């Protein structure tokens with residue numbers, strides 16, 4: 001069985017990362033998006049093993065506006081999004097934005113969730129580390145609700161994801177990652193709905209989970225759509 005087939009036990013669809021990003025670029029080309037007339041924005045975790053997704057977007061689109069935070073949470077907010085939008089090309093009278101949004105999880109060669117190896121380090125490592133910390137706190141019933149100024153992003157992860165979790169429930173890491181993915185996408189979409197005038201701008205949302213398999217990165221797609229002249233098309 002291939003690694004991709006094994007990963008399908010955890011996700012409905014799974015595709016090699018670089019190929020997936022290339023496919024989204026080609027699909028958006030059919031809707032008038034090019035590297036010359038669009039701005040591409042990416043939100044992934046700060047983890048170094050997440051960065052190949054940014055490199056793939058850079059390779060296809062020629063640039064990246066970085067919306068990343070720990071766990072791939074969308075904390076760039078109105079100010080971050082507005083900045084990206086004000087940087088978009090608009091010489092043909094229209095601005096075009098592409099948003100890639102992907103929290104992440106590791107799955108090793110034995111199918112163990114959250115486990116990965118890292119080059120140059122002894123033993124096993126994990127991803128997402130921030131979601132792993134939160135999952136452990138939930139399991140132990142020991143979650144701080146304070147905003148800690150020396151740990152702002154972790155505090156915000158707890159605060160945001162607690163809104164999505166039933167009181168006293170501790171999901172496993174895979175389920176918590178899926179909860180985070182839905183929250184991140186919802187937060188991004190809520191702001192896009194407020195900030196974007198679709199009579200003047202087209203935009204695409206490509207969202208899912210970045211999966212670190214034993215032989216490289218994969219994408220488990222969740223949503224991929226584009227608004228052109230205010231009309232939604234699935235990619």
Ligand SMILES: [Zn+2]
Pocket residue numbers: 045046047070071072104127128129130131
């Ligand atoms: Zn992470």
